[in-house]
Amino acid sequence: MTIGDIVARRDRLFGKGTPLFYETPVHLVRGEGPWLFAADGRRYLDMYNNIPVVGHCNPRVVAALAEQAATHSTHSRYLDTRILDYAERLLALHADEITQVVFACTGTEANEIAMQMAQMATGGRGFICTDAAYHGNSSLVGQLTHAPHRGRTDVHAIPFPDAYRPVEAGLSADALGERYLAEVRAAIDDFAAAGTPLAGILLCSILANEGLPDIPAGFMGRAAAMVREAGGVVILDEVQAGFCRTGSWWGYQVTDVVPDIVTMGKPMGNGYPLSACAGRADLIGVFRERTGYFNTFSSTPVHAAVGMAVIDELEDRGLAAQAADVGEYLRSALREIATTCEPMGDVRGHGLFVGIDWVVDRDGREPDVAGAARVANALKDRGFLVSNAGAYDNLVKIRPPLVFERRHADRFLEAFAETVAAVHA
Amino acid sequence: MTIGDIVARRDRLFGKGTPLFYETPVHLVRGEGPWLFAADGRRYLDMYNNIPVVGHCNPRVVAALAEQAATHSTHSRYLDTRILDYAERLLALHADEITQVVFACTGTEANEIAMQMAQMATGGRGFICTDAAYHGNSSLVGQLTHAPHRGRTDVHAIPFPDAYRPVEAGLSADALGERYLAEVRAAIDDFAAAGTPLAGILLCSILANEGLPDIPAGFMGRAAAMVREAGGVVILDEVQAGFCRTGSWWGYQVTDVVPDIVTMGKPMGNGYPLSACAGRADLIGVFRERTGYFNTFSSTPVHAAVGMAVIDELEDRGLAAQAADVGEYLRSALREIATTCEPMGDVRGHGLFVGIDWVVDRDGREPDVAGAARVANALKDRGFLVSNAGAYDNLVKIRPPLVFERRHADRFLEAFAETVAAVHA
Numbered sequence: 001m002t003i004g005d006i007v008a009r010r011d012r013l014f015g016k017g018t019p020l021f022y023e024t025p026v027h028l029v030r031g032e033g034p035w036l037f038a039a040d041g042r043r044y045l046d047m048y049n050n051i052p053v054v055g056h057c058n059p060r061v062v063a064a065l066a067e068q069a070a071t072h073s074t075h076s077r078y079l080d081t082r083i084l085d086y087a088e089r090l091l092a093l094h095a096d097e098i099t100q101v102v103f104a105c106t107g108t109e110a111n112e113i114a115m116q117m118a119q120m121a122t123g124g125r126g127f128i129c130t131d132a133a134y135h136g137n138s139s140l141v142g143q144l145t146h147a148p149h150r151g152r153t154d155v156h157a158i159p160f161p162d163a164y165r166p167v168e169a170g171l172s173a174d175a176l177g178e179r180y181l182a183e184v185r186a187a188i189d190d191f192a193a194a195g196t197p198l199a200g201i202l203l204c205s206i207l208a209n210e211g212l213p214d215i216p217a218g219f220m221g222r223a224a225a226m227v228r229e230a231g232g233v234v235i236l237d238e239v240q241a242g243f244c245r246t247g248s249w250w251g252y253q254v255t256d257v258v259p260d261i262v263t264m265g266k267p268m269g270n271g272y273p274l275s276a277c278a279g280r281a282d283l284i285g286v287f288r289e290r291t292g293y294f295n296t297f298s299s300t301p302v303h304a305a306v307g308m309a310v311i312d313e314l315e316d317r318g319l320a321a322q323a324a325d326v327g328e329y330l331r332s333a334l335r336e337i338a339t340t341c342e343p344m345g346d347v348r349g350h351g352l353f354v355g356i357d358w359v360v361d362r363d364g365r366e367p368d369v370a371g372a373a374r375v376a377n378a379l380k381d382r383g384f385l386v387s388n389a390g391a392y393d394n395l396v397k398i399r400p401p402l403v404f405e406r407r408h409a410d411r412f413l414e415a416f417a418e419t420v421a422a423v424h425a
Numbered sequence: 426m427t428i429g430d431i432v433a434r435r436d437r438l439f440g441k442g443t444p445l446f447y448e449t450p451v452h453l454v455r456g457e458g459p460w461l462f463a464a465d466g467r468r469y470l471d472m473y474n475n476i477p478v479v480g481h482c483n484p485r486v487v488a489a490l491a492e493q494a495a496t497h498s499t500h501s502r503y504l505d506t507r508i509l510d511y512a513e514r515l516l517a518l519h520a521d522e523i524t525q526v527v528f529a530c531t532g533t534e535a536n537e538i539a540m541q542m543a544q545m546a547t548g549g550r551g552f553i554c555t556d557a558a559y560h561g562n563s564s565l566v567g568q569l570t571h572a573p574h575r576g577r578t579d580v581h582a583i584p585f586p587d588a589y590r591p592v593e594a595g596l597s598a599d600a601l602g603e604r605y606l607a608e609v610r611a612a613i614d615d616f617a618a619a620g621t622p623l624a625g626i627l628l629c630s631i632l633a634n635e636g637l638p639d640i641p642a643g644f645m646g647r648a649a650a651m652v653r654e655a656g657g658v659v660i661l662d663e664v665q666a667g668f669c670r671t672g673s674w675w676g677y678q679v680t681d682v683v684p685d686i687v688t689m690g691k692p693m694g695n696g697y698p699l700s701a702c703a704g705r706a707d708l709i710g711v712f713r714e715r716t717g718y719f720n721t722f723s724s725t726p727v728h729a730a731v732g733m734a735v736i737d738e739l740e741d742r743g744l745a746a747q748a749a750d751v752g753e754y755l756r757s758a759l760r761e762i763a764t765t766c767e768p769m770g771d772v773r774g775h776g777l778f779v780g781i782d783w784v785v786d787r788d789g790r791e792p793d794v795a796g797a798a799r800v801a802n803a804l805k806d807r808g809f810l811v812s813n814a815g816a817y818d819n820l821v822k823i824r825p826p827l828v829f830e831r832r833h834a835d836r837f838l839e840a841f842a843e844t845v846a847a848v849h850a
Contacts, residue, residue, distance in 0.1 A: 006504050013512040014724075015525045015706065017713035020502055027504040030497045049499065051721060057495050066491035070482050072455045073696045074474065077445055079431050079452040087438040100440045105530045105698045106722060112563050137718060138537050140564035266721055271498045273530045273698040273722035281440065288442035293562060296476060296691055297531060297698035299439075 003027060021387060023377050031056025034404045036385065045408060047400040048385045050353075053243050053267030054313035055403040061270045061309040068305035076103075076299035086304040089311060091278060093249050095258045100284035102277045103298040107239040107265030108136030110275040114261045115140055115202065117279065117287040118233040124197035128187045128227065130160035132210040132391035135202060135237055135263075144202060154196055156187035160391065162213035164346045164357060165365055177216030184223045188230045200233035200260075205251030208240040211390030212348055212355040220257035228260075233283065239265035239275070240353075244314050244402055247324030247351030254350050270313075272306045273297065319402040323351040326406055330354050330398065333413050341420050343371050352404060356396040358388070367392035371423075378423050382415045428452060446812060448802050456481025459829045461810065470833055472825040473810045475778075478668050478692030479738035480828040486695045486734040493730035501528075501724035511729040514736060516703060518674050520683045525709035527702045528723040532664040532690030533561030535700040539686045540565055540627065542704065542712040543658040549622035553612045553652065555585035557635040557816035560627060560662050560688075569627060579621055581612035585816065587638035589771045589782060590790055602641030609648045613655045625658035625685075630676030633665040636815030637773055637780040645682035653685075658708065664690035664700070665778075669739050669827055672749030672776030679775050697731045698722065744827040748776040751831055755779050755823065758838050766845050768796050779823040780815060792819035796848075803848050807840045 001009075003024055010018065026044065030037040033055040036044045046056065054061060068082075076083070087101050104110050119125055129135070129144040136142065143150065147157035159167045161180040168179055184201070191198050201223065207213055224234040236259035241251025245267070248254050252262070261279035268274045275298075278284075287293065314320065331347050331354055338344035338356075345359035358372035359365050372388035375396055379386050389397040400408070426434075428449055435443065451469065455462040458480040461469045471481065479486060493507075501508070512526050529535050544550055554560070554569040561567065568575065572582035584592045586605040593604055609626070616623050626648065632638055649659040661684035666676025670692070673679050677687070686704035693699045700723075703709075712718065739745065756772050756779055763769035763781075770784035783797035784790050797813035800821055804811050814822040825833070 001506070003504065006506060006509070009509050010504070013509055013516070013525060014527070015709040015713035017710075017715075017717055018501070019717050019719050020504070025504050027506070028497060028499055029505075031499060036499065036503075051500065052498075057498065059495070062491065062495045065494055066487065069490055069696070070484070070487045072453060073477075073482065074453055074456060074461065075476065076443070077450075078461075079428065079435070079445070079450050080454075081426070081431060081452070084431070084434050084438055091438070100438060102439070106534065106720065108720075109531065109533070109563075116564060137716065137720070138534075138563045138565065139541060271494070271722070271725070271727070284440040285442075288440035290442075291562065292442055292444050294444050295531065295533075295562070297696070300696070302696070 022380050026380065034401050034408055043383060045384050045412060047398050047404070047412060048387050049401060050240060050245060050399045051266045051271050052401045053245070054270055054310055054317070054319065055401050058270055058313060060313055061306060064305040064309035065272060065302065068302045073300050073302045075296055076294070080301050080304070082301045082304035083299050086307050089308065090276065094262065094278060097258055097260070097280055098262060098278045099281045100279065102284060102287065102293060103303055104275045104277065104295050105273040105297050107263065107275050108138050108141055109295070110239070110263035110265055110277045111135045111141045111202070111237060112138050113277040113287065113293065114235045114263050115199070116291070117261060117277065117283050118200040118235060120290050121233055121283050121286045122197065122199050122231055124199035124232065125154045126156065126191040126196040126198045127154065128156050128158060128184065128201040130203065130207065130210055131157040132160055133157070133204070134209045153194060156190055158183040158187055160207055160210040160213060161215045161219050162210070163216060164213060173216060177219050180216060180219055181222055181226070184226050188226065198227070198230050198232040200235055201227045202235040202237060204240060205236045205238055205255055205257070206241045206246060206350055206353070208353065209389070211357070211392070211395045212350070212353060214348055215255055220255040224257050233260045235259060235261040235263065237263050239263060243267040243310070244320035244323055245351055245353050247320055247327060249320065251350070268310065269303070269306045270310050274303050274307055314402070322405070323402050326404060326409055327351040327354060329406055330409050333409070337417055337420065343368055352400055352402055354398040355390060358394045358396055367394035369393045372396050374423055375419060378419045379415065382419060384412055384415055447805050451805065459826050459833055467808065469808050469810050470836060471810050472823050472829070472837060473812050474826060475665060475670060475824045476691045476696050477826045478670070479695055479735055479742070479744065480826050483695055483738060485738055486731060489730040489734035490697060490727065493727045498725050498727045500721055502719070505726050505729070507726045507729035508724050511732050514733065515701065519687065519703060522683055522685070522705055523687060523703045525704065525706045527709060527712065527718060528728055529700045529702065529720050530698040530722050532688065532700050533563050533566055534720070535664070535688035535690055535702045536560045536566045536627070536662060537563050538702040538712065538718070539660045539688050540624070541716070542686060542702065542708050543625040543660060545715050546658055546708050546711045547622065547624050547656055549624035549657065550579045551581065551616040551621040551623045552579065553581050553583060553609065553626040555628065555632065555635055556582040557585055558582070558629070559634045578619060581615060583608040583612055585632055585635040585638060586640045586644050587635070588641060589638060598641060602644050605641060605644055606647055606651070609651050613651065623652070623655050623657040625660055626652045627660040627662060629665060630661045630663055630680055630682070631666045631671060631775055631778070633778065634814070636782070636817070636820045637775070637778060639773055640680055645680040649682050658685045660684060660686040660688065662688050664688060668692040668735070669745035669748055670776055670778050672745055672752060674745065676775070693735065694728070694731045695735050699728050699732055739827070747830070748827050751829060751834055752776040752779060754831055755834050758834070762842055762845065768793055777825055777827055777829060781821040783819045783821055792817035794818045797821050799848055800844060803844045804840065807844060809837055809840055
């Protein structure tokens with residue numbers, strides 16, 4: 001069966017429009033550490049997937065999953081102490097203000113809970129997000145996707161703070177920060193003028209989908225303070241940033257802000273559907289009391305066993321420090337390559353989350369979407385999986401499992417240098 | 426640590442209001458087949474949980490899960506053939522009209538997709554549900570919960586069809602069916618009069634949360650036809666009814682109706698978070714095209730391996746036939762007990778889904794919530810797990826894993842007879 005045959009069968013069973021990566025998609029059959037293996041025997045170095053944070057098919061996580069699934073897995077209307085041990089351990093990794101948690105299965109569900117919680121706690125309905133946000137696909141959370149084009153009165157999308165392609169040219173770093181904070185202020189004022197009570201702000205702590213911009217110093221903390229002062233709740237989405245990706249446990253430690261509510265997902269169970277919405281006890285309390293929320297598959301002993309094994313691996317293998325080190329190593333080497341590669345307009349990111357802003361030319365900084373896609377496809381053909389993403393789809397997005405080491409980076413850097421030489425010859 | 430200590434710790438970490446079963450909750454540590462084992466060494470016969478449909482910790486399902494999780498589990502932006510094999514097998518179990526599927530993780534997600542799909546396919550927003558529906562907890566799906574008290578203009582809750590406690594007394598069976606169909610007609614007309622375009626109807630195929638009422642013959646099929654004629658989509662929720670629970674593969678086979686869209690969840694992965702929204706290709710097509718829907722943890726090879734193992738077990742062990750047989754055996758024996766037990770107003774259900782309608786007296790049929798709860802708690806103390814549920818919370822709900830056999834039923838029936846004798850002495 002050819003790749004084309006599989007795609008046709010998939011279209012027939014799933015419907016057309018089901019997203020796939022690459023011009024010619026990859027048919028995978030096995031994973032191990034940072035490696036993925038295709039049906040045709042080819043091996044790929046995975047530099048994209050953050051879900052298998054402690055490596056594809058991590059033996060310790062799989063063993064914990066298999067053992068617990070074979071022993072006991074009922075829902076949370078019965079008592080279980082493993083999930084309480086896990087909740088305690090997870091909360092201890094967070095800021096002191098974050099003291100209670102609601103477990104769920106997907107990032108969408110975690111953000112649904114967070115938004116409902118903010119609505120209930122404030123009595124408000126107005127949400128502030130950025131104009132390139134993605135936080136999930138339910139009806140409520142999906143209102144924040146492509147928000148500027150939806151014309152909703154209860155969502156206000158601010159231009160995301162960005163030092164590389166600023167909303168206004170010629171400003172100093174400080175003035176640019178103020179400029180973006182004025183957007184938050186305007187959103188709050190607009191809601192007030194329209195009589196739309198504010199529920200809160202929901203941001204990815206490192207603005208991952210926006211394209212990992214360098215956020216003006218102090219922006220996040222001051223934006224949070226403004227929202228709180230206006231009676232809103234500060235929700236930070238750690239679905240992409242969390243679990244040591246940035247070199248710290250949470251992205252909000254990097255961007256220096258403490259949330260009222262924090263949501264977690266993707267890497268949390270290394271592939272097992274596990275997510276969470278944690279927050280201040282008063283906020284979680286209102287939600288629990290008002291909803292009696294129950295999720296069939298969450299807060300189970302399996303959730304606990306898998307989640308605990310992921311934290312164990314991250315801690316015992318020192319993967320936060322490794323992410324910081326290898327990420328910086330990668331960025332530094334990529335910046336060196338950029339000195340002779342015009343389209344690499346900017347190399348940025350945090351820890352093992354690296355973006356290369358692909359541009360038509362250095363001065364104009366016009367996003368080169370086709371160029372970024374060409375690089376991603378060419379790297380795939382050489383055995384390295386990356387993607388193009390970000391607000392303009394022109395960011396070459398590098399986000400490997402955290403077991404990715406300097407030796408893997410070296411392989412990649414060699415292939416990358418050859419690729420850009422070939423693509424831009 | 427006492428039960429009280431665990432509850433206090435749970436309240437501290439999860440917040441108060443997190444639901445628990447029984448006056449004194451059960452602390453479980455192990456499951457096997459239809460049995461659950463508590464931390465104090467006590468053994469319980471599980472007569473409530475439909476998630477572990479092929480038995481708690483089913484070895485075949487756990488082995489499939491462990492093997493696939495150890496081999497390969499990436500998301501659906503890469504090609505995988507196992508999930509296509511599973512999709513094909515699942516769709517073959519459905520009515521011919523149901524030809525495509527969207528996988529997700531939870532029942533809420535499946536119903537979110539279904540409702541969004543109906544909105545997109547029709548351009549409508551009005552949904553008809555029953556006045557005792559529960560289909561999930563997202564903002565959109567949650568609109569159908571307690572719908573009569575929400576005052577929404579885009580949701581119309583009809584009285585659920587019920588032969589035992591009919592909305593109007595003294596009608597013949599045929600006339601009662603017409604009476605309930607008139608409610609569907611009124612909902613459609615009300616939407617039309619208000620200028621609210623119809624999206625569709627969403628019903629559990631056997632009205633499980635409503636309390637498993639005896640639905641007037643022909644009601645479901647004719648209600649579906651009326652909705653279609655008015656331009657709406659017919660969504661049936663099989664999250665509780667599906668996967669052989671009723672003695673048939675799907676509840677809609679029992680209530681004799683074919684949906685345009687069908688949602689599945691709970692038992693689908695025997696505990697692994699796996700759900701689906703399947704439907705006509707034109708409906709799935711609109712949704713795929715408009716949304717590019719992607720779910721991080723769904724449509725994975727692990728979803729396929731687990732889902733396939735569940736179908737294998739259900740088929741190889743003949744559990745549909747067993748559910749039909751043991752369920753009928755249970756109902757028949759319970760009806761015998763009811764002849765001398767006044768509060769057992771009605772014994773009804775399908776397959777291994779049995780409800781006992783607990784009443785203050787036979788003539789008035791007034792729901793006895795406290796009585797039903799007392800029976801559930803007393804049975805728990807004797808080692809049998811049931812619950813009280815339904816539209817009035819007075820239904821003693823019996824819904825064991827389908828590996829539940831006649832010998833288990835005999836144990837239960839003996840304990841049940843003793844319990845009602847003691848409780849109602």
